[in-house]
Amino acid sequence: MSDKKRSPLDIKNLSSETLGVRAGVRRTEFNEHSEAMFLTSSFCFDSAADAAHGFANAEKGFIYSRFTNPTVAMFQDRLAALEGGEACIATASGMSAIMTVAMAHLQAGDHVVCSRSVFGATIQLFSVILGKFGIETTYVDMSDLNAWQSAVKPNTKLFYLETPSNPLTEVGDIAAISKIANSANALCVVDNCFCTSALQKPLELGADVVIHSATKYLDGQGRVLGGAIVGREDFILGKVFPYVRTAGPTLSAFNAWVILKGLETLNLRLEKQSQSALELATWLEQHPAVERVYHPGLKSHPQYELAKRQQKMGGPILSFVLKGGKEAAWKVIDGTKLLSITANLGDTRTTITHPATTTHVRVSPEARAAAGITDSLVRIAVGLESVEDIQKDLSAGLGQ
Numbered sequence: 001m002s003d004k005k006r007s008p009l010d011i012k013n014l015s016s017e018t019l020g021v022r023a024g025v026r027r028t029e030f031n032e033h034s035e036a037m038f039l040t041s042s043f044c045f046d047s048a049a050d051a052a053h054g055f056a057n058a059e060k061g062f063i064y065s066r067f068t069n070p071t072v073a074m075f076q077d078r079l080a081a082l083e084g085g086e087a088c089i090a091t092a093s094g095m096s097a098i099m100t101v102a103m104a105h106l107q108a109g110d111h112v113v114c115s116r117s118v119f120g121a122t123i124q125l126f127s128v129i130l131g132k133f134g135i136e137t138t139y140v141d142m143s144d145l146n147a148w149q150s151a152v153k154p155n156t157k158l159f160y161l162e163t164p165s166n167p168l169t170e171v172g173d174i175a176a177i178s179k180i181a182n183s184a185n186a187l188c189v190v191d192n193c194f195c196t197s198a199l200q201k202p203l204e205l206g207a208d209v210v211i212h213s214a215t216k217y218l219d220g221q222g223r224v225l226g227g228a229i230v231g232r233e234d235f236i237l238g239k240v241f242p243y244v245r246t247a248g249p250t251l252s253a254f255n256a257w258v259i260l261k262g263l264e265t266l267n268l269r270l271e272k273q274s275q276s277a278l279e280l281a282t283w284l285e286q287h288p289a290v291e292r293v294y295h296p297g298l299k300s301h302p303q304y305e306l307a308k309r310q311q312k313m314g315g316p317i318l319s320f321v322l323k324g325g326k327e328a329a330w331k332v333i334d335g336t337k338l339l340s341i342t343a344n345l346g347d348t349r350t351t352i353t354h355p356a357t358t359t360h361v362r363v364s365p366e367a368r369a370a371a372g373i374t375d376s377l378v379r380i381a382v383g384l385e386s387v388e389d390i391q392k393d394l395s396a397g398l399g400q
């Protein structure tokens with residue numbers, strides 16, 4: 001054996017395909033090829049002095065898995081590299097990632113400006129839970145830049161958006177909204193769940209923080225829950241890390257390992273699923289039973305140009321309006337045998353859902369109508385099956 005150590009990998013100039021399978025790896029003395037899963041709650045020290053040094057530098061070493069674990073660290077470092085962020089902290093779920101950013105950054109008396117078309121639980125979190133602690137939220141139409149600007153108050157500390165939106169795939173201008181947030185001294189937070197780093201890089205466009213529900217495309221196979229926060233080191237290590245260390249919304253090592261392996265196929269999956277989604281959207285747009293299709297890759301999408309500038313592809317989600325109302329929408333869903341009837345998304349298997357009576361049922365009928373989520377709308381999150389098989393499955397309920 002030679003004494004010469006291989007010099008460590010410099011990830012600076014590697015492409016995202018390479019980062020997905022190589023970034024963040026830490027090997028033990030055994031030199032295992034696949035990343036190890038560290039199922040341990042705590043870590044030992046060689047001496048009392050060593051322990052004291054470890055606690056004084058908690059963010060650098062491994063002490064206790066509520067805030068430091070090597071498997072979780074590998075996932076964090078890989079995702080930070082993929083998103084082009086300086087640092088990342090993982091959390092137990094997407095919702096706990098959003099909660100963590102809010103708790104780390106806000107205090108009573110602060111104000112939040114949030115896109116109207118975000119995940120339902122996010123609205124509940126801002127309005128009901130944070131509202132109880134004196135944090136006020138104003139909701140705006142994501143595509144109306146003037147609305148973002150005029151919602152700003154002297155105490156505005158955070159902007160929050162999700163693009164493309166669910167289920168209508170509305171696209172928000174990350175660069176323009178970040179600029180407004182920046183000039184208001186507010187943190188601009190983007191939920192990058194639907195595109196992921198494979199198709200969209202909010203930090204490069206000017207956002208301060210990226211949020212993930214790792215439950216969706218990062219795992220990509222519908223197995224575990226997880227979340228993550230990516231951004232600048234001063235925010236992530238200075239504000240987010242101390243909150244997670246103390247409050248404990250921690251990602252488990254097991255879940256981190258599963259999602260870490262999911263990241264290895266992220267680019268492949270998202271590109272394939274986006275391509276299939278566009279093929280399906282194009283087919284549906286010509287179907288006589290369909291009134292309208294929403295997908296950012298279609299020329300008919302109102303923000304097609306913006307999506308083209310900001311995203312690598314249109315994304316894996318599409319929705320469409322049936323001519324025959326709720327009855328026709330349910331008939332398409334009930335006619336399927338292959339697709340999974342579930343409100344979840346981000347799986348290798350295609351899912352189909354009726355937003356008005358499932359994901360958006362807690363929204364008032366007036367608000368639903370205003371948002372364009374009608375009874376005739378069906379959402380599909382495209383998986384890895386062949387487009388032809390998906391088309392056949394949808395055709396049963398579409399007729400013709």
Ligand SMILES: *Cc1c(COP(=O)(O)O)cnc(C)c1O
Pocket residue numbers: 093094095096119162166191193194213214215216225226227
């Ligand atoms: C699912 C989802 C969340 C919440 O994530 P969980 O992991 O379920 O807590 C947040 N944002 C978006 C866009 C989602 O789809």
